[in-house]
Amino acid sequence: MVRGKTEVRLIENAASRQVTFSKRRSGLLKKAYELSVLCDAEVALIVFSSRGKLWEFSSSSSIQKTMDRYMMHTKDVNTKHSAMAKEIKDLMSEATNMTKKIELIEAHKRKLLGETLGACSAAELHELGNQLEESLRQIRKRKVTEQIAELKEKEKSLLKENKLLHEKFKGGRMLQLNATEVQSMEVNTELMIGRPGTL
Incomplete structure (x- = not known):
């Protein structure tokens, strides 16, 4: 026959309470000893009864x-x-x-x-103006630097192209211009020979 679950609450009868304390204390000390031996655990147990009596167990020296x-x-x-x-x-x-x-x-x-x-003072507005001017200076400076870098790249490219052209016409080879090319190169001006004002 299975024993019913005991309700855990204070036992009213003093004699029954003392008997239960004695039995359960012994069981608790036994379980503490078994835990220390079986699991090689350091266990210390201190129990004070309701009357202030001390029971203790320690698996170590103290x-x-x-x-x-x-x-x-x-x-x-x-x-x-x-x-x-x-x-x-x-x-x-x-x-x-x-x-x-x-x-x-x-x-x-x-x-x-x-x-x-609207909430800014005149001094704050003046400071904001100075900061904006400084920002503009920095932006312009950066832009000029970028433009200089672009021009340097363009200069390198032109120098390279110039070098290629020099190498192409190197060794005394010169362009032979024929007469028609020379005539096409003549420049027409409106200059007249004679006294000014005469046609």
Whole structure:
């Protein structure tokens, strides 16, 4: 016959409570001993009765040694937790600062684009004008630099082409111009020989 599940609640009868405490305490101490032997675990068990009587079990040489180990472990865990909490706090602070910087940059950008200028003082407007002039100078300087680079590339290309033409006509070979080519090269002008004003 299967025993029913016992409801876990305070036993009202003092005698029954003492008997149950004694039996369960013995079972608990036995289980703690078995756990330490079977699994090579360090086990410490402390039990105080309702009257304040102490029962203890330790698989090591003393409960104090296990307690010291426990305290060291919790201290390490707490140190790690506090370090992690500090790091999270620092990251949150950094994120807040970055958000403020982004807001300031966006407000400045709107001002440079000509938005929300009504709230600006004369000094702020003057500063914005100076910044725009400086930006224009930098853009012009960059454009001039780019144009110089393009012209240098064009110069290299023309020098290369010139060199090829020199090599083509090198060695005394000259173009032989025939008479018709010479005539076609003559330039017609409206110059007249004689006194001015006469036809």
